[in-house]
Amino acid sequence: MTTDTIMSIFLGVGLAASVGFRIFLPLFALSIAAYLGRWDLNESWEWIGSLAAVMTLGIATFVEIFAYFIPWIDNLLDSFAVPLSAIAGTAVMVSTIADLDPVLTWSLAIIAGGGTATAFKSINASGRLASTAATGGLANPVVALAETGTAVAVTVASVFAPIIAIILVVLLFVVIYKAYKNFNPKKIDSAYKE
Numbered sequence: 356m357t358t359d360t361i362m363s364i365f366l367g368v369g370l371a372a373s374v375g376f377r378i379f380l381p382l383f384a385l386s387i388a389a390y391l392g393r394w395d396l397n398e399s400w401e402w403i404g405s406l407a408a409v410m411t412l413g414i415a416t417f418v419e420i421f422a423y424f425i426p427w428i429d430n431l432l433d434s435f436a437v438p439l440s441a442i443a444g445t446a447v448m449v450s451t452i453a454d455l456d457p458v459l460t461w462s463l464a465i466i467a468g469g470g471t472a473t474a475f476k477s478i479n480a481s482g483r484l485a486s487t488a489a490t491g492g493l494a495n496p497v498v499a500l501a502e503t504g505t506a507v508a509v510t511v512a513s514v515f516a517p518i519i520a521i522i523l524v525v526l527l528f529v530v531i532y533k534a535y536k537n538f539n540p541k542k543i544d545s546a547y548k549e
Contacts, residue, residue, distance in 0.1 A: 360454045362517050364463065366394065367448035369513030369520030371468040372527065374444045375475020376506035378436055379419045381447055383412040384510045393514065400450035423499040426492025433480035437473065444472025471524070478531055 373381035382403070388394045389404025402408060423429045448468025452460045479502055486494045505527070513520035 357454060360452070363451045363453040364448075364467070365517035365521045366513050367451040367464070368467050368471055369509055369517055369524060370447045370451070371444035371471040372475055372520075372524040373506045373510040373513065374440050374447060374472040376479060376502045376509070377416070377419055377423075378439055378443050378476075379412055379416040380503075380506045381510045381513070382443060383409070383416040384514055385447060385450070386412045388514045394451065395453070396450050397452070403450060420499075420503055423502070424496045426487065426495045429483055429495050429499060430480075430487055433476075433483060437476050437480055440472040440476035441469040445469035447472075475527070 370381040370385060373384075385394065385396075386403050386409045389396050389401070390406065390409050396403060403412075419432070422432055445464045445468045449460055449464035452463060455463070483495060483498055486492075486498050509520055509523050509527075512523055
């Protein structure tokens, strides 16, 4: 496995993680990077570097980011975004992987790309649902801002420094794992009973 192949896998995983926060933002960034010649994509995915793709994904990104700042609409979007994140995570991963056998490429794309995107999107959707239930949706714009900021940070790191992006993805998994590990519904229930 060459260094280019490893970097392309890191790019794909980083962008897939970003898809778990905002579906169109990483695709838009990848489109811009391909359009500007920053990243070469697989032959069948070169269309994503076209001006038409850059413009279309730019509009979709703007609409998605704006819509997540509207309470209740954000929960509706999550109902569509969870399954779409698996597809987008797989697509972004398969489009970036260089010099691998197609079977290995698709296996990595489905497991690492689709799996990473779905994991992050599911966690985010659950967090937003909890925010909606606890605050009536008033805190959802804050959640949306944090998610968008995380998506931007991981996306930028993925395009310009894929090694840093992988480190960020691992750190995000660790932070989320620790947060869920410390969350114990039985403790909350016992606190209410006292």
